[in-house]
Amino acid sequence: MSDVAERVKKIVVEHLGVEADKVVDKANFIDDLGADSLDTVELVMAFEEEFGVEIPDDAAETILTVGDAVKFLEKAKAA
Amino acid sequence: MRRVVVTGLGVVSPLGCGVETNWRRLAAGECGFKRIDTFEASDLACQIAAVVPRGDGTNGTFNPDDWFDPKEQRKVDDFIIYGASAATQALKDSGWVADTPEKQESTGVLIGSGIGGLGGIYETSVTLREKGPRRVSPFFVSGRIINLVAGYVSIMHGLKGPNHAVVTACATGTHAIGDAGRIIAVGDADVMVAGGAESPVNRIGVAGFAACRALSTGFNDRPEAASRPYDKDRDGFVLGEGAGCVVLEEYEHAKARGAKIYAELIGYGMSGDAYHITAPAPDGDGAYRCMKAALKRAGISVTDIDYVNAHGTSTPLGDEIELKAVERLLGNVEPKLAMSSTKSAIGHLLGAAGAVEAIYSILAMQANVAPPTRNLDNPSVATTIDLVPHKAREKEINIALSNSFGFGGTNASLLFRRAS
DSSP states (O other): OOHHHHHHHHHHHHHHTOOGGGOOTTOBTTTTTOOOHHHHHHHHHHHHHHHTOOOOHHHHTTOOBHHHHHHHHHHHHHO | OOOEEEEEEEEEETTEESHHHHHHHHHTTOOOEEEOOSSOOTTSSOOEEEOOOBSSSOTTOBOGGGTSOHHHHTTSOHHHHHHHHHHHHHHHHHTOOOOSHHHHHTEEEEEEOSSOOHHHHHHHHHHHHHHOGGGSOTTTTTTTSTTHHHHHHHHHHTOOSOEEOOOOGGGHHHHHHHHHHHHHHTTSOSEEEEEEEEOOOSHHHHHHHHHTTOBOOTTTTOGGGSOOTTBTTOOOBOBBOEEEEEEEEEHHHHHHTTOOOOEEEEEEEEEEOOSOSSSOOTTOHHHHHHHHHHHHHHTOOGGGOOEEEOOOOOOTTHHHHHHHHHHHHHTTSOOOOEEEOTHHHHOBOGGGHHHHHHHHHHHHHHHTEEOOBTTOSSBSSOOSSBOOBSSOEEOOOSEEEEEEEETTTEEEEEEEEEOO
């Protein structure tokens, strides 16, 4: 697992209070991990804080799964 | 109007979590004061507070995980967690479970707070200034606003009846129980979970109440002696935290399901001082009129009252004014009532005070024991009323009055009668 993926999963586990083994790439925050729309806003804020990046609202709307977040943040980090 | 009875009690206070722990420690003359050690207080005029004892939930300690989803806790200020605990305790005690659509719709919630999430507002202000608006939590609003205690409790227990919140400073808990009783009396609900919750013990809360010269400042080295209602050395109140909730129920409804009935809510009175934003009217007329209104509503006389749980905050002005108002109510009658301030044990819980004190009044009736006014060494004025100094006193208590007076000149009184 990449460093980014590991940090993303740690944040998701902490914020949503879910078991680590459920936080897989294809897990949807709302449908699979029990988040509501406010939880996803907070998750995006936590990603911004952890990785020192800004995630604009239109980009945040495309981050629906754990894998989406990892992909976005790996790209943002590389840029 | 329909009759309203109390069928469940729940409390979180500086004396602990749970009704039994609270009553045992209160009647034993114990208290919940200590030096502030959870935030920087060395530059504050008042460096003491009454805080909820936390622990693993045994021995009357408060464990938030027992009452509120751990992953939700960081989204809310403590007053919401305290309120949820008190409400859940009260519902469990009452045995009432709203498990059908009809029961859900006939059960409401009315829980208030004096200030709400002061700590979270303070912390988020700092975040906003230091890090900007993008760092403000999406849960900032929902975790701070006052009616979210009632909101969370309704969600947790599926209660779909009237959902309301009272904000009347230090009279909040009393108004909440009185108003909830009215909602049942007129038939808008059969069951109401009612009370107050508060968590003001933080740096901005202490600084604010110290700034308006309301807090005790002369007992920083002796926290247990700081709250001393009616005593000549009193110099202000001690800020406290916690929550109290009762389950109120229409009498026939409670009887039909064989519920344990603690007491009947027989009277509720309200008044306004129209005098000053923080100081009580010197003639005590507002306090007098609200007690009078409660007596009128109950259809009883002042001589029927056995116990008064006073507002008695331990401020130099307020205590004597309330005492004089009670004396005026008594007129020339030789007082048989006992009157004590349990704020001498738990401090001033602001919006939760009236609810916790209503519960203490009901427990005093249950036990036939008037809880003590701690630290009352030398009363500042002579009175023929028994202020129950130092030690609890056994006494038959069939009718109890609980008073609360708040900033803005808002006054409320509740009258309870032992269930026959």
